[in-house]
Amino acid sequence: MLYKKRLMTPGPTEVPPTVLAQGGQPIIHHRTPQFRKVLTEVVAGLKRIFNTENDTLVFPAAGTGGMESAIVNLCSPGDAILVAACGNFGNRWTNIAKAFGVESEHYEVDWGQAVDPKEIEKRLAANPKITAVFITLSETSTGVESDVQTIGAIVAKTSAVLVVDAISGMGAIPMKTDEWKVDVVVVGAQKGLMIPPGLAMVSISKKAWDLAKIAKLPKFYFSWEKSQKSMVAEALANTPYTPSVSLLMQLAESIRLIEEEGIEAIWERHAKMGAATRAAMEALGLKLFATGRPSNAVTSVRVPEGVDGGKLFKTVRDTYGITLAGGQGQVKGKIFRIGHLGYADDWDVISAVAAIERALLEQGYKVELGKGLAAAEKVLFG
């Protein structure tokens, strides 16, 4: 039986055909008017999507490289920083800081829960030396969203800067950088922005630049200053070293698609897909893992008693063509995750629910075929 390949992981996500086509275009040199036009368009487009007027830079790197850039450009040895983590990627902030000799105050909630803005407020009040707070917009490992707006209002009242890993949230769920007073936003390519992995993007507020000016951690490749000088200050749309030309050409096309649909319409689409997926899983008697603030970019579901999670994942992928994601770290084997972000629509959600119904049934788990589908359809059609 033919089943088309569908990628429903929380990144990399499917790349739209016209964006793929850009990946097959002849390469252009980066010190040409032709490339500068691409880079200029990309940076302007990113600022609109990020909802920011702040400097926005692009690095040839995975999202983790963008995170490292925030640590090395903002911190000095001995700094007090606060990491508010609710999963694997939140913990990465602490791990990167530690690798650079900065011990973070690590506030971590039970996985599946969201960080509590009040706790951040309390900790900031208790330690006025904190220079930066690091959080995650959409925690890919658990499917939880942070309340960035509330946290933004809290941090803005202090001298600390707020740094948000929006790698897998940007372009999928609301992120109003300037309105929410977010100083630094880190974004990856292969999620809501719908291009292949390999680009990290960072936007930097005036408050963050002021901190960056006195930050003493060593940096070269990820230096914001070097990159800003080439890309922004000298108005040359240049880069300090060879940029990822093909990915940037793809990003230009992807930005065009995002703006054609409209960022608010995209948020709404994701909100519907998230709600439909959660309704479907609950209708099947499954338990959602994210009991805090579930993210509309990815839904995490507990593997029910009597079901082999690994086998479920493999059946859905290898028999039915749909790649989901398993659990990471402490929830490995205990949850599975359905990515519905980026280039995903109602029928992708419906297909994933149908495949999960079948795969559960094949393992003898009691499922009323179509019950999840009906629940999903009610949300999607409503």
Added chain:
Amino acid sequence: MLYKKRLMTPGPTEVPPTVLAQGGQPIIHHRTPQFRKVLTEVVAGLKRIFNTENDTLVFPAAGTGGMESAIVNLCSPGDAILVAACGNFGNRWTNIAKAFGVESEHYEVDWGQAVDPKEIEKRLAANPKITAVFITLSETSTGVESDVQTIGAIVAKTSAVLVVDAISGMGAIPMKTDEWKVDVVVVGAQKGLMIPPGLAMVSISKKAWDLAKIAKLPKFYFSWEKSQKSMVAEALANTPYTPSVSLLMQLAESIRLIEEEGIEAIWERHAKMGAATRAAMEALGLKLFATGRPSNAVTSVRVPEGVDGGKLFKTVRDTYGITLAGGQGQVKGKIFRIGHLGYADDWDVISAVAAIERALLEQGYKVELGKGLAAAEKVLFG
């Protein structure tokens, strides 16, 4: 008049059509058997092309990221290191080291000259504390090749490791990593390997791993240990964070093409293209800039008296479709460079020579039309 676009810069270089086509393929998830097969093939292929049995790692980054990885994985604060530079990219070693608080002993020759292996030997003898020597295989900014083989034999007798920036030489000119006792080789994607920019590759000898074990500079994103653990040690063909899937798929195809032609045949092709380009330029009465060991990857030529270098470059690009490169740093405006590496053949060289002849003539420079072409053809046909 139609002139096809030809990219004859020393990187990015033209990407072959079947490699471009891979850039338009649907994205696959990186934690799948399908992707692991790609990564396994790529790493094995790179080792054959690098002529090494050493661990070989791939990072989502520009070549400069690969260079930074060598500094941060091999050095500790206060280390004595030796940089032997003959241009802009050689100087980059010193600049990266400096950014990380390591002051290099900086040996730099006049641009256009090659570094002298005897001088390296002398300096190593004078300072036995030197832990690492950094050089450049093919210095893109000047078109000079280093005598890596001789330097390798010298450094191997000491306790220092030899690190070679082979970013724009690998896959174009001879580089026998193990035979020449090179400990660390850094390679970029967009040169001899014929794929779009965005990947950095590093191979690491046992001697280099021993130094890396005691190196104290901070690192996370560029940690060799983390990458080696995922990619090699656990035999999972995994990566510590999302790899650049599309570029790796393109690299797999590019490796196939390289092995189809054969690496020694490729070296020979480049040797011929280099010799033909130099012969043509000299036949036109132009002076070569690289009077040391000219690299067969790129030819640098002095802009003659009475000729406007910027105008020459623009005429060749905008009128005749062939993108060359200008000069960088201290030789900006004084030289132009013809890249003939990667996916380049006899007729590309012939076309570039013809376009340069015409553009020179248009500026009133005395040229006997066809004289450069005849000289090039004699070498290519010989």
